[in-house]
Amino acid sequence: MRFPTCIVALLCASAASAGLVSEHSSQSVFEPNAQRLVQTAEGITQWISEADKLQLKRSGTRFMDITEFAEEEPITIDVNVTFPSNISFYDVASPLLANISIENMKTNLANFTSFYTRYYKSTTGADSSTWLFNTVKAIAAVDKSIRVFPFHHPWPQTSLIARIPGINSGTPEDRVVVVGAHQDSINLIFPSFFGAPGADDDGSGTVTILETFRTLVSSGFKPNNTVEFHWYSAEEGGLLGSQAIFSEYAKRRINVGAMLQQDMTGFVKKTIDSGKPESLGVITDFVHPELTEFIKKVVSAYASIPYVETECGYACSDHASAAKVGYPSAFVIESTFKDSNPFIHSTRDTIDRLSFEHMLEHAKLTLGFVYELAFANLAGEEE
Known part of the structure; x- marks a missing residue:
């Protein structure tokens, strides 16, 4: 879901009139139309807006935002680990x-x-x-x-x-x-x-x-x-x-x-x-x-x-x-x-x-x- 400019303005005005805007809120940066690459399951990705990310969270859909790694070759590491069979300490x-x-x-x-x-x-x-x-x-x-x-x-x-x-x-x-x-x-x-x-x-x-x-x-x-x-x-x-x-x-x-x-x-x-x-x-x-x-x-x-x-x-x-x-x-x-x-x-x-x-x-x-x-x-x- 995208928030048109008029909706964003309405939300701001409603929040202010209800006394819900903090003195710091004007310094918070939420860019509803900024595009982000999200992964909702292994190998399933899509470009969506920041506003759409909020909608995913509201719906209970979990995801990773992998925008910063879109241009990178995935790096993984194999760590050999043996976990204790019993509690010892x-x-x-x-x-x-x-x-x-x-x-x-x-x-x-x-x-x-x-x-x-x-x-x-x-x-x-x-x-x-x-x-x-x-x-x-x-x-x-x-x-x-x-x-x-x-x-x-x-x-x-x-x-x-x-x-x-x-x-x-x-x-x-x-x-x-x-x-x-x-x-x-x-x-x-x-x-x-x-x-x-x-x-x-x-x-x-x-x-x-x-x-x-x-x-x-x-x-x-x-x-x-x-x-x-x-x-x-x-x-x-x-x-x-x-x-x-x-x-x-x-x-x-x-x-x-x-x-x-x-x-x-x-x-x-x-x-x-x-x-x-x-x-x-x-x-x-x-x-x-x-x-x-x-x-x-x-x-x-x-x-x-x-x-x-x-x-x-x-x-x-x-x-x-x-x-x-x-x-x-x-x-x-x-x-x-x-x-x-x-x-x-x-x-x-x-x-x-x-x-x-x-x-x-x-x-x-x-x-x-x-x-x-x-x-x-x-x-x-x-x-």
Whole structure:
């Protein structure tokens, strides 16, 4: 669907009269007629407008925006990885679980959702990524070996990477372990004018992995394999930020051994209201099967609630960008997909609808995932 100029003007006028235009919204850049190349399934692409992309999201159609890679030869990398058959480090890692702070997650999420929108093309989206960078940098300051740096894009909001170097760093044995979440938010009515607090999508995942990072760093964590925490920009635009990062990693032949995405970790009301047990939703489609089986073991060992298998479709979050270039990737969400948060992409995706106790379970999973793989021998036989 295209938005004619008159419709855009009407939306602007309606938003202003309703008091919904933020002081920053005039600095948000949404170009409804800009043409983008999107992929809605493997090998199925089409050129559509930015407005059409919004319509795809409204309809529930998932896609990658591959415009920046249209002229490039696809690059993939084969990483030989052997995942552990058993949980091996629970006795060492489990004391850290008590240090995960719900209060920290509440405070960080309150700050993160205070930005009117985190739309990746907006000035407030850029401001929110600066806030996140400064917060991560402050946590990492206790260990000079940890590098925290922005990954810049053509749009204002940057992605963010925090790298904890492993003992194996720089050797053929190193298998980089990545935990990811996306930091941007979007309002699907009109991104440049309507607020998008994005508390669950994906403020919850952002602060969940942030708190896991803090817990590990404050413990003096020194892994064997390099560990990276990623906060991606522009997931809502078609996985743009994570595609840029993993494409660059593939070009540089970086051996990412495992990637776990945390996108929406706090909404449980639909699950509880339907009489189902609270659980962690392990995505089983378009993921790496062996890594996913290992994650189930991590949930069983580290979390206080069980997992439930569920599916989310093609390109449903940033793990798809890792898989696109050949990296083993997986995704855990707050519930079954059909019981996930119905208020996302709107002004109603707010903190009061979330369970921080449930986010704590995601943080436990994330800590266990990192700890087990950080000390495992993941390097397979070289071909």
